């Protein structure tokens with residue numbers, strides 16, 4: 001008790017005022033507090049329930065082989081379904097979860113009580129963004145674990161079944177069996193899959209940042225969600241459209257200008273599109289992943305900076 | 317630069333115009349308003365709805381920008397984040413994170429102010445006791461009544477031991493018992509030497525706690541001064557007697573008239589409906 005008293009003493013100013021930390025630059029403590037509360041908010045809003053839907057989907061896709069695929073095809077399908085669902089769920093979750101944060105703080109006037117404390121507005125934006133990215137990260141890790149476990153279990157079962165079947169029917173040499181197993185295992189659990197999961201996470205970070213920017217301009221969650229979806233689609237389609245326009249022979253100046261403008265404002269989600277390749281067995285080189293991470297950081301920084309500039313001028 | 321001499325609040329020629337978007341016309345919410353609040357003083361800003369009280373407070377806390385003029389807290393301009401170190405704010409009809417418990421709410425705001433861990437724990441216990449919410453500290457705010465929200469809001473405003481608190485309509489929508497608790501708390505703050513700026517359109521409440529009041533109408537200050545000076549009727553005296561006979565009263569009346577004083581009024585004082593309500597409900601709640 002007395003040692004705690006002694007601990008506290010230096011923090012108390014002569015006026016009886018609890019000393020506050022000195023600088024009012026960005027503070028990791030404040031951002032952490034805001035991020036932690038945001039995490040708790042999304043946790044207690046039970047937003048994590050979507051993970052349950054994901055688990056059911058993966059388990060169903062792994063259990064029922066409706067199309068009577070071979071083992072190899074079935075594993076491939078399982079990966080396709082699971083990674084596709086993970087990508088879609090994470091993106092949608094990122095939009096919705098982010099859109100719930102700032103507009104509801106504004107509406108409830110909770111924001112007034114927060115900013116009436118010595119909290120710079122960039123700390124608030126960064127805290128919210130870190131909180132929602134943390135939630136997304138936890139979701140991705142959970143989905144990855146569920147997916148990994150199911151895929152591994154399925155793979156082991158199939159290898160055992162096929163080997164047993166082949167031995168029973170006879171006529172297979174040792175090497176043939178090894179080739180068979182090798183082929184199955186190539187579609188099973190491997191580290192390259194983590195590249196796809198990482199790409200899914202990085203994409204969601206960009207989605208969170210761009211949705212946060214929208215929410216600093218908008219006044220309702222619904223509007224933010226709608227605009228978030230529109231950006232999501234434009235972000236996916238823009239590179240296709242750009243390629244088309246750029247390569248079309250009659251690409252006029254205005255079309256080039258327009259697609260250039262779109263490319264400048266909207267994120268290009270095509271750069272994160274590695275899931276199909278990974279499922280097909282393409283190995284993503286480290287350099288490509290590093291570049292993807294670099295672009296993500298760039299996008300997140302630019303969008304949060306613009307979000308801050310918009311938000312700094314906002315009247316509450 | 318002695319701290320004693322710096323005003324807790326100084327508002328100097330404040331004007332706030334809300335620019336109307338598109339076809340809506342602009343609203344002048346506050347017009348060249350000036351006022352000062354000394355450290356330790358309780359100041360009441362009174363005026364009808366829409367007169368600019370909340371707008372003035374928001375500018376003071378840096379939540380909105382002034383169109384002209386400047387505001388400062390203990391000499392630090394409101395546009396600077398540092399100005400908010402020494403102030404606690406309770407907005408009008410506040411809402412806090414409903415998913416947090418009372419204790420977590422205070423922890424959240426305390427950490428935002430950078431209060432250290434050990435100090436914060438002790439401070440929260442003290443505050444919960446002060447606002448009488450110890451019993452509800454572990455419940456989420458979702459289940460709090462209006463009066464409880466208002467009190468947790470007051471505790472939140474006090475978490476870093478500020479030297480000034482700004483309360484926007486602290487008793488609006490709260491029942492009389494809850495509203496009296498809040499008044500008692502304000503008096504307690506006054507005793508601790510904390511300056512208070514509060515707004516209200518309920519005049520009796522302001523009358524009970526404020527040292528000084530400003531009456532604001534359509535964004536302009538129309539009257540300002542010490543409460544006693546503003547409301548005492550200097551040439552009248554009140555006498556209150558208990559068990560006086562009709563005969564005695566008659567003699568007093570004669571005496572007064574014989575002594576060149578005008579006899580204005582005599583009758584039984586009435587208790588207010590509020591004190592009647594409080595007397596009847598006291599001790600029955602909780």
Ligand SMILES: Nc1ncnc2c1ncn2[C@@H]1O[C@H](COP(=O)(O)OP(=O)(O)O)[C@@H](O)[C@H]1O
Pocket residue numbers: 315334343344345363364365366367368369370371372
């Ligand atoms: N954000 C805003 N945009 C436009 N007008 C506003 C805004 N906030 C307040 N007003 C207007 O400013 C005036 C003063 O409002 P307010 O300060 O809330 O009054 P009070 O708190 O005294 O009831 C009102 O006419 C109100 O309609």
Ligand SMILES: [Mg+2]
Pocket residue numbers: 366369370371408484485
């Ligand atoms: Mg108001």
